[in-house]
Amino acid sequence: MISEVDGILVTAHELKAPLAVIRQLAFSLEELKPENEQIRSEMIQVSERAIKQVNDLAKVRRLEDGLFVMEPVSVRAVCNDASKELTRLYKSERKGLSVRYSNRSRLVTANRDLLYSVVYNFLLNAMHYSSDDTTAKLLVSDNKENVKIVVRDYGPALPTDVWRKLKDGYLEEPTSIAMRPGSSGLGLYIASEFSKYMHAKLGAVRHRDGTSIFVELPISKQASLFV
Amino acid sequence: MIFIIDDDVAMARCIARACKGFKSKIYSNAIAAIDATNDRLPKLIFLDILLDGPDGFTLLNELASYPDTCKIPIVIVSSLDLKESDLSSYNVVGILSKDSMTPSDILSYAEEYDS
Numbered sequence: 563m564i565s566e567v568d569g570i571l572v573t574a575h576e577l578k579a580p581l582a583v584i585r586q587l588a589f590s591l592e593e594l595k596p597e598n599e600q601i602r603s604e605m606i607q608v609s610e611r612a613i614k615q616v617n618d619l620a621k622v623r624r625l626e627d628g629l630f631v632m633e634p635v636s637v638r639a640v641c642n643d644a645s646k647e648l649t650r651l652y653k654s655e656r657k658g659l660s661v662r663y664s665n666r667s668r669l670v671t672a673n674r675d676l677l678y679s680v681v682y683n684f685l686l687n688a689m690h691y692s693s694d695d696t697t698a699k700l701l702v703s704d705n706k707e708n709v710k711i712v713v714r715d716y717g718p719a720l721p722t723d724v725w726r727k728l729k730d731g732y733l734e735e736p737t738s739i740a741m742r743p744g745s746s747g748l749g750l751y752i753a754s755e756f757s758k759y760m761h762a763k764l765g766a767v768r769h770r771d772g773t774s775i776f777v778e779l780p781i782s783k784q785a786s787l788f789v
Numbered sequence: 790m791i792f793i794i795d796d797d798v799a800m801a802r803c804i805a806r807a808c809k810g811f812k813s814k815i816y817s818n819a820i821a822a823i824d825a826t827n828d829r830l831p832k833l834i835f836l837d838i839l840l841d842g843p844d845g846f847t848l849l850n851e852l853a854s855y856p857d858t859c860k861i862p863i864v865i866v867s868s869l870d871l872k873e874s875d876l877s878s879y880n881v882v883g884i885l886s887k888d889s890m891t892p893s894d895i896l897s898y899a900e901e902y903d904s
Binding site: 575578579582583585586587589590610613617 | 799803887888
């Protein structure tokens with residue numbers, strides 16, 4: 563078991579090195595024609611996304627060590643950062659992203675980096691599966707105990723088998739989403755593992771014209787003492 | 790002169806290209822770089838941590854051991870999650886993440902320390 567686990571970390575490191583080089587090589591290209599600038603930009607974005615996924619995969623392994631500190635985190639700040647980072651990518655994919663907050667900007671108990679990855683993975687999934695010229699939605703709401711982050715896309719609905727597995731609040735393993743082309747389910751699995759670590763609950767709603775994936779996080783009692 | 794110490798030669802070349810207008814020399818291991826400091830002291834070092842053979846920390850300790858080399862400014866270029874507080878014993882003037890650095894980040898260090 564140990565060697566298998568170490569193998570994941572070694573593989574992650576070995577994958578990251580060439581991805582980082584590809585990203586730097588794209589930057590190194592001298593002045594390009596405008597049509598080739600787009601190719602450079604896509605090379606950088608694709609390699610950055612791949613680096614992020616490899617980093618997340620390594621973090622999944624490190625969850626067992628319990629090194630990710632749980633602290634009061636602003637959901638708005640995390641959602642703002644993640645959506646800002648992906649807005650340009652959405653545009654280049656001819657898709658839109660709208661963000662709406664109907665919560666009271668309360669703090670949750672979470673790890674900032676892990677929560678960022680959860681939201682980032684949700685938004686990346688929504689971008690992949692939304693049809694062209696549609697607008698995915700990021701909505702944050704709250705109740706007495708939890709803050710809920712929902713990402714709604716407009717593409718093929720989540721298959722029922724994955725939806726049922728998510729009813730327990732987590733995915734036990736990456737689940738290939740056959741009806742959603744090009745998906746290994748790795749992003750959703752990573753989001754599930756990070757959510758489990760943060761005592762958050764993952765879930766999904768199937769729509770006729772797409773899927774909403776959500777995570778519910780406990781409101782920070784510690785921080786609420788100061789509100 | 791800038792020393793770039795990285796066992797990933799493709800990454801080292803990218804760093805060298807980013808140092809436009811500055812002379813640089815690439816070393817793929819710590820021992821070769823230490824030997825080179827006997828001939829000439831660089832104005833700046835870009836240093837990877839995970840190297841073949843002795844690692845970047847070994848090189849940092851070696852550089853910190855001598856009155857002339859301990860003053861060389863060092864920029865760590867790594868994919869490890871390092872904090873400046875971990876490196877406060879050395880003359881580390883910056884940390885760049887291989888995952889997110891840009892050529893202008895690299896060039897700004899060259900301009901600051903080798904002009």
